[in-house]
Amino acid sequence: MRNWLKKNGAGYLFLLPWLIGTLIFTIIPIFTSLYLSFTNYNILNPAHFIGFQNYSRIFIDKKFITSLIVTFKFVLFSVPLQLSFALFIAILLNKGIAGLRIYRAVYYIPSLLGGSVAISILWRQIFNKEGLINGLLSKFGIKGINWIATPSTALYTLILLAVWQFGSSMLIFLSALKQVPIELYESAEIDGARGLRKFASITFPMITPIVFFNLIMQVINAFQSFNSAYIISGGNGGPLDSTLLYSLYLYQKGFSNFEMGYASALAWILLIIIGSVIGLIFATSKKWVYNQDE
């Protein structure tokens, strides 16, 4: 014990602030919510155990299905688009242009702002009937619709907002591109390979571990997306539930309808869904992620 303390005490002491924080603000709440998901907790009264009732209700809840479809659509569109856009910009910046630092910073700004309330409000303005987008379209004689208040287009404005926050993935891609050994390109050029061929045969395979990492992070993020949908739809996921992301529905159930037990069950279902999707991505990773150690 003494030896152990001597060896590791300082390390754990340094860990202590984080450890306490994690325990109080993450671990305990997680297990509390697991317990609550089996109760009829309604915020105002003590919780009573009701077994699997919440979970069985979820599967006949039409809105749950709706929000699931909306969320999957959101993830399927926003993640690949965001990653390809980030990679595209990273490759451009990697060409070694003058003022690289400035560009890097400028492109990163949306990621810092993107989740903020102000940007969501700005987004509302841009895509309104009399907004910036329709102003541009009218120059070409196209009569624009209200993008945010039309059920068939509202979700795509949210997807666009997510894609626009490509900065953090871009920075990670940029550092990955810098790691690709230059001699690979040199030998490829001797063999007569050109731009696209070089990308497909060298660049992309070499950075697949990073693509994999970014993909995992962004999928987890996208599934939990909440802020922009909340602000842009005024908290109701409208029009016609077209922006009812899963987290937003969970919030409505918990805080507007006082059904905290049900909301906790929804949260655990989300955890299982995200876990399964990430598991799937991991399972396929062997097929496409190139690992230099093998």
Add this chain to the structure above:
Amino acid sequence: MLNINKRLISIVSMLIVLTMVFGLFTGCSGKAPSGGNSTNDTSSDSGEKVKISFTWWGDTARNAIYNKICDLFEAANPNIKVDRPFGSWAQYWDKLATQIASGSAPDIIGMHQDYVSEYSSRKALLDLKPYVDSGILKTSDIPESAYKGGFISGKLYMIPQGIVTSGYLYNTATFDKLGIEYPKMDWTWEEFAQRAIEIKKVADSKNIKMWGSSDDSGLLMPTFNYWVRTNGQVLFTEKGKIGFTQDVAENWFMFWKNLRDKDAIPDASTNTEYANLPIEQNLFSTGKVGIASLPANQLWLYQNLAKSGNVNIVRIPHLAGKANGEYVEGSFLSITAASKHPKEAAKFINFFINNTDAQRTFKLEQGVPATTTAVQAVTPDMTPVQLRTIKFVNDTLKIAGNAPYAPAGVAEIRTDFANIASEVAFNKITPREGAIKFIKQCNDVLSRK
């Protein structure tokens, strides 16, 4: 040399860690929930200083008024301090629920008839009758019908601050510009529809971009409730079940659909766009609709925003030859069941509704003051628009009934209704399907509570 360095480093890092850990704890303990009454307030010098807290929903103007009332109360009761956390309507209810759950709810809370069942049925409110009986809370100046409005299943859970009815407002300048007759105080839904269509027609002919009326098809309360009542039914029964029939709901959606098809009210997507905006940006304030519904106490806000003309208010229509839809609405004050200082809180409510200075500050902030003495006290200070509000509320109160309060679960039902109205507006479902769906969802929600 190296050893000394190592030791120095470890000592310094120990110090850093200690201050961090210590800071974390003090940081946690120093963060008492706002509006909480977690500490035993015994200040050393005066011995008996009590801290209570009062929360309300509202905007900047209201916050200034209520802060002043709190100051007046503190001046009159030097041994009581009033904390004042407040929020906007939407945040207010979410936050209040969590505060009550965590035991940090304010002592006095602004209450609304649409929410009182959610809280009283979950035993979150205090029965105020003992304080009335002991004379701490004087309610003798409150008209009987308003006072009765504070009782839910036999217990006095809230005291009225202000009484109000709803109506439709219009701006005389807009109508003069179009050259259309003003709406009548007493009108039918048929006349309402004709007027909305007429506004749209004339505006089109003069190249003014505006619709006749706001689209209120998604407003469960008050507007749909008026419709139900003019049909001789009730929205919710005393027992907390639905009290209207499918055809009444279907006719309601149909009524608005006809106006929408004739372009007399905004299309569904415009309606969505303007749904959650602050009043200075809404359809009426920006001159995009000629008529819009609102509670009468907000009339002065719209008058302030109007560039010209008088903003007047008329009744919500009724069906020709049928009952009136009017029912009494209001804003109330409640004390939370967990309050540590209920006596001081009751004292505060008493001050709020009976003290002349407090009332002259309140004016018509959340309706016409609930006590007859206060109405007399504030009348001399009134601006023309405020006098119009008082007159409107008094006139409509003469024909108003008391609607049974919404049962627990109404928050969800209200959202469902708005969503279904929106589906009808986007032509996703027919008015009939909307009515069937709404009744089914109502029953679902109410059976769960």
